[in-house]
Amino acid sequence: MTDTKVRAAAPNGSRPEPDGAHHDATSEDAFELLLAFIRLTRNAKHNEEVPNRIQTLLNDGALAPRHLTTFAIVAMHGPLSVSELARREGCATTTASLLATQLADAGLVERREDTADRRKTVITMAPSYRKDGAQILAARLAPLRRALARMGPAQARSMLDGLAILAEEIT
Numbered sequence: 583m584t585d586t587k588v589r590a591a592a593p594n595g596s597r598p599e600p601d602g603a604h605h606d607a608t609s610e611d612a613f614e615l616l617l618a619f620i621r622l623t624r625n626a627k628h629n630e631e632v633p634n635r636i637q638t639l640l641n642d643g644a645l646a647p648r649h650l651t652t653f654a655i656v657a658m659h660g661p662l663s664v665s666e667l668a669r670r671e672g673c674a675t676t677t678a679s680l681l682a683t684q685l686a687d688a689g690l691v692e693r694r695e696d697t698a699d700r701r702k703t704v705i706t707m708a709p710s711y712r713k714d715g716a717q718i719l720a721a722r723l724a725p726l727r728r729a730l731a732r733m734g735p736a737q738a739r740s741m742l743d744g745l746a747i748l749a750e751e752i753t
Contacts, residue, residue, distance in 0.1 A: 615748075631717065631718060631721030631722065632650070632718060633714045633717055633718070635714070636650075636653075636690070636711075636714055636718070639688050639690075644687075644688050645684070645685075645688055645690075648681070649681060649684060649685055649688075649690075650718060651671065652667065652671060652678070652681040652682065652685060653685060653690055653691070653715060653718065654715070654718055654719050654722060655667060655670050655671060656682075656685075656691050656705055656706070656707055656715065657707055657712075657715030657716060657718065657719045658719055660691075660705060660706050660707055661704050661705060661706040662704070662705055663696065663702045663703065663704055663705070664678050664679045664682060664702070664703045664705065665678075665702075667681075667682060667705060672749070672753070679703070682703070682705045685705075686705075689708055689710070689711070690707070690708055690711045690714075690715075691705050691706060691707055691708055691711075692705070692706050692707075692708050693705055694706070
C-alpha cells in the first residue's frame, strides 16, 4: 500500500496550496516580475550589437559583459569623474575606478587628471572607440525607447518610479 496525500478541494473549488506555500496577489505579481527580469537578463546577454573588435576583447577575456555597461555610461554621459561613474553604475568608487582602469587598459576609454581639481580622475571615450560606443548605446537604447513610447509618459514615469523603489529594496 502506498502512502499518498489526498487534498480536499478548497471551499471555493480551487486546489489547495502546496505545503508551506502562500500565494496571494502580491506574491503572484512578484513572481511575474521575477520571470520578466529573468527574460530580460537572458535576452540582454546576446551580443549581436557589439562591434567585432569589442566582441573580440570579450571573447579573449580582456573584458567581461559588465564592462559594456560602464562603456555605455561613458558613451552617454562622458566625460565624467570616477565618483560620477560610480553613482551612475550603482557601485562603490573603488569598483568604478577598477572598471575604468580595465576599460582604459583595453584602450576603450581614457583616464586623465581633472585640470580644475587634480584629485579627480576624468574618464572619456577613447577617440578610436567613439563610434563603437555610440553603436552599442544605440542598440541597447532602441528597444527601451520603443517600450517607453508604447507606454506613454504617465505609464513610463510610473514604471521608472517603481523600478527605483525596486532597486532600493534589492540593494
